[in-house]
Amino acid sequence: MAGEIAETEELYSPYVGLVYMFNLIVGTGALTMPKAFATAGWLVSLFLLVFLGFMSFMTTTFVTEAMAAANAQLHWKRIENHQEEEDDNSSTASDSDSLIQDNYEQAEKRPILSVQRRGAPNLFEITDRVEMGQMASMFFNKVGVNLFYFCIIIYLYGDLAIYAAAVPFSLMQVSCSATGNYSCGVESDTKYNDTDLCWGPLRRVDTYRIYLAVFTLLLGPFTFFDVQKTKYLQILTSLMRWIAFAIMIVLALVRIGRGQGEGHPPLADFSGVRNLFGVCVYSFMCQHSLPSLVTPISSKRHLTRLIFLDYVLILAFYGLLSFTAIFCFRGNSLLDMYTLNFARCDIVGVAAVRFFLGLFPVFTISTNFPIIAVTLRNNWKTLFHREGGTYPWVVDRVVFPTITLVPPVLVAFCTHDLESLVGITGAYAGTGIQYVIPAFLVYLCRKDTQLAFGHETINKHRSPFRHTFWVGFVLLWAFSCFFFVTANIVLSETKL
Template sequence: MAGEITETGELYSPYVGLVYMFNLIVGTGALTMPKAFATAGWLVSLVLLVFLGFMSFVTTTFVVETMAAANAQLRWKRMETHQEEEDDDSSTASDSDVLIQDSYERAEKRPILSVQRHGSPNLFEITDRVEMGQMASMFFSKVGVNLFYFCIIIYLYGDLAIYAAAVPFSLMQVTCTVGNDSCGVEAEAKYNDTDLCWGPLRRVDAYRIYLAVFTLLLGPFTFFDVQKTKYLQILTSLMRWIAFAIMIVLALVRIGRGRGEGHPPLASASGLRNLLGVGVYSFMCQHSLPSLVTPVSSKRHLTRLVFLDYVLILAFYGLLSFTAIFCFRGDSLLDMYTLNFARCDVVGLAAVRFFLGLFPVFTISTNFPIIAVTLRNNWKTLFHREGGTYPWVVDRVVFPAITLLPPVLVAFCTHDLESLVGITGAYAGTGIQYAIPAFLVYLCRRDTRLAFGGGAVNKHGSPFGHTFWVGFVLLWAFSCFSFVTANIILSETKL
């Protein structure tokens, strides 16, 4: 649950941590990026993607600096408590007033910043896993903590809605075929939700049947505790990279043979809103950094490794998106990019078509229960009272129900994955990726100066240490929020 310090667990090398961060960031957002690229234009998409990657890197360094500052404060408090216990034991053990007076004088003369002055690098070492919820509790006011949990909850709801829509949508696209000459998914423009799927059933009916089955199979996990096993993580990561590699190679081969159909524009204002949201969503990792960074065995070059990770992720996103938009026409790119390869004219081998078409079903289904339990626990934390417990019905029925029902209802109403990802990224994602890290690092720097003096050196301090960068990140967050809101209002007005 957010807000707890847990054991670091098994340590791993910095390069293993680099791979874990890469796997965390490159997820569902990558599958919706090609269509966003094609809609917004390749040049503006590339520029915006590089900028979003840079901004995410800035706030990642903010979170790492805050983690180090939180560790320093917790370590200092433990040392103070330990010293007080030693002083109490010393005072109790002696009946001499002289010894008591000497002990008091030594305590008064002991420099309060002695540990920081003589061992500041160790003071800011990241050894305790301090989740973002606890960092918010340490540095934010009560109102700030509630706003933090509200933002996390909204983001997790968006995540669940995306997952709940992606799996039935993929199944519908793969299984609903029209005509005897069709062996897979064709261009999305050829289909409407009202088109027939099986007999009298429409495509939208098939989608909702799949959604109901998905909810009945995975929904009950929300009412229990579930943990992601290491072997499940390895399996899903392996499937993910096999799928991405196949798609990139197939697109390159198709383009190399002169069969590329894409002619993307340089820029198109109509696609900026979704591109912005998809881009923010596709660089999301800040909320999981404590779990990733803390077990890294050597953090000496942590910032450089994180920077390398972002460079590799940018290169991967660029390769995936550019091969997609020049391989397929913009109007034929599907919300879930894997489905473009579930076509006979693209992939001749049936096993590959079904593997790519059903790839989101397997990988997303394994993550849905974990995110649902995380959201349920955040609800409990938000309403938790110190020393209080919840009635059984509230704990086991109400919280799981309010976790599961809203995203399923959203998925029932729409399967527009690009819009779901765009809105989730542009609103809740903007808060988690930009606003919360900026406020955290600003307040932690202030508290660090008060606790340890202006000479304290945070060994994991962000290279963007000037207050200007905090203001710039907050300004960008506000700009994202305002732009997307204005765009939505204008779109609704035109309708």
């Protein structure tokens, strides 16, 4: 999952919210983007990156509008409950016959929708954190709610598989090269296979699986408990992430400036578009975390403009990171995890910096794995929850954590192809979360708002893309993506 979210419910300024959103979106996907750029060609990559950034911005405004509509419903229910309490209190202090007459006269004089319309601007203030699961239960039918949770669960499984593979892969690359690249003892362009020896009789793939087992034993138990108070740990990992990104960009720029750049990326190579698409979708993922991020912003007057500014900055950052990478390194030498390309002594002369960049994914991803695992476990529990029912202890504390932890670890055991894992997760589950769910949410919440508050009511946080055409366009694009990626996979398998 991209980045981290602020855990606190305290209000913060819009500009702090802008920074949080930037950190939320820019995460693991950015580290796999350079190789995807080099494979698909720089022009195709640039066009697809800008287009998918625009699509993600549009659906982000859809989710924001749905959050405001959900808040309006909750606010109005509170108003109705308050009015009922006042009516009950007044009824105890007055004669029953006169009360009936007064209530009848008030009901005849008051238009049904007048109160809603007068209070509509305030009703749509985003003050309550309404998560996407709650919005789905408010606007979707039962089938839609189940499909929503299914999509979220598949995405979180993909997230965990990516994290479970990235940490052992980084450890394998660093430790198996400890007498090589990291100590400047071999050629910097040496390419390795999984069957190559690492330590004595151990192959690289064996080392990877040992690290995976250790990773599972150390972090897996957190799935069986609740993870709390990680705010300061997240601040530390965010700081480490930006130091690492800054070092990589500066080093690549210096090398290119000295005329030592080795990259000559093609203009376009459509065979690499499938993975590029999935990586870009994954790298713009934030819609499922927007309620936690947007609700605490103190002033939401210019919320859409701030979101747009964030996306412009993120596009610029992704472009800078990827273009410096593909012109600094040869395309066939770029690794799935971009940090690992800086093991070369001719690029980084200081061993400590080489080790920091090589181990950077280990520190940052390890802190996110338990949080995502607990989130996935809770989504499983919500999906099967029945009103008023409770789970037996074994089911609650053993079964749900086990079905959360085992599948992604098995996937990571079978493959450490991070580019493919990110591409498939983004192309399928990511498309559902980023396009399909927001489109249906905004369409149904608009219908619901018109029925509840009247056609003249205006949602103050409505999306700039308010015409129904845009909803249809997003759904058509999502269907096209599913079809394209699936056809591309089938064709690739047929050629093999």
